[in-house]
Amino acid sequence: MLLNITALTKTYTISGKLIIALNTVDLTFSENSFTCIVGKSGCGKTTLLRLLSGLEPATSGTIDYGKAAKIGFVFQEPRLMPWLTVNANIAFAAKNDPSLPAAPDEKLLELLGLKAFQHSFPAQLSGGMAQRTALGRTLFQNPDLILMDEPFSALDYFTRRSLQQMLLNLFQQQKKSVIFVTHDVEEALLLGQRILVMQEGRIKIDQRIDMEYPRQQASLSFQQLRLQILSAIEN
């Protein structure tokens, strides 16, 4: 068991109205797993991720970080420090963790395709390069679990495809666990071994996906699953 959550609940009060963002959710994530969470906006998927990362406290319920001692977070936007070079941005976690090296090694830069840009500033990067740097910052921490909040949604189609491919390679080679929030069902089906559909703060569907990587979007089983999940989100 990587991570276990029990009766996790999160409520907000917005102008006097109580909003239940997460409603008594129970989930278990296993090691070396790739989970995608999909759902309409406001369904609680980002809230779940933020609670797991500790960025926000839960209203009630518990999170048991079994094997997930170190958690990395990739945000929707790159959120790079504009005054740091690509190298320094990637190695930002070293400021708080003496066990990490002061700079990323060649292998990581090569994997991210940022070797030629390691001394550039964020303002000089394209959107895809900036997001790869942000991913590098998370990988650099060597986390057991990577939480990703719609990390590719602002990128163009081709950049998104290449980053999805990169993430899959990483997942297969480095045996990391990923929890990936997206509103894009195709993306979830391309990446996830397990898809959670959320609605109104609850898990509506918990679906295993057994297809081999790389997955064929044109295949019948892919399209059937896509329709099945889409209809679950819609209704």
Next chain:
Amino acid sequence: MRTWKNGILLPFLLVLLWYIISKLQIFSSYLLPSPAATAITAGELIRSGMLWQHLLISLQRVAGGFLCSVVVALPLGILCGRSNSFQSYCWPILEFLRHVPPLAAIPLIILWFGIDEGSKLVIIFLASFFPLFLNTYSGIKGCDRKLLEVGRSLHFTAWQQARLIQLPAALPAIAVGLQLSLGYSWRALIGAELIAASSGIGYMILDAEQMSRPDIVLVGLFAIGIVGSLIDWLFLALTNKILPWNTETGDKYAA
């Protein structure tokens, strides 16, 4: 290069106009000396060392007052930006003082600090404090919440958040504050020297007026403008060197 060439055109036309007016003797040369006469006076003032002497004294005063203001305004701005309770104590009095121009307080300042260096220092300090304080404050306060969240996801302590994220993020705003402060210092000093001083470039101008030497007044004006621009230019070159990612300084004007 091209903008530099464009910028030369208007000054050239103005000098030409100045030359024509003085050539036609529309005004008496006691009121408007010719460009040539002014240039000769400038040469004399430079050769005798008088211009340098006054300039140096003025520059020393600016450096002293500006430094005092950096030492006080910078930490105060950071503290106010970081801590809401600290800000709540300081804000009303600062808000009040902000609206009092230092020149209005000159009679009192001279009464308290005399006409020596003390009063100049105080006037420069008062003039340069607010642009630096307010820019530092808003730079710290306006730090992108999303960047701070990155620090939290890396489990940074409050001190690390301030030192590694908030302060560097505020540096461009602080640089703008420093640049404005320097400009304010320079102008306030000239004002102070015009009112009470026995040396400095402002005094040189006042003294020339009393001796009916408009050529020296003009040389003084040119010197003030040139030195002011030079300080600004040097400061910009320095910030561009220190903050290479920065795009905020440069074209900010606030008078």
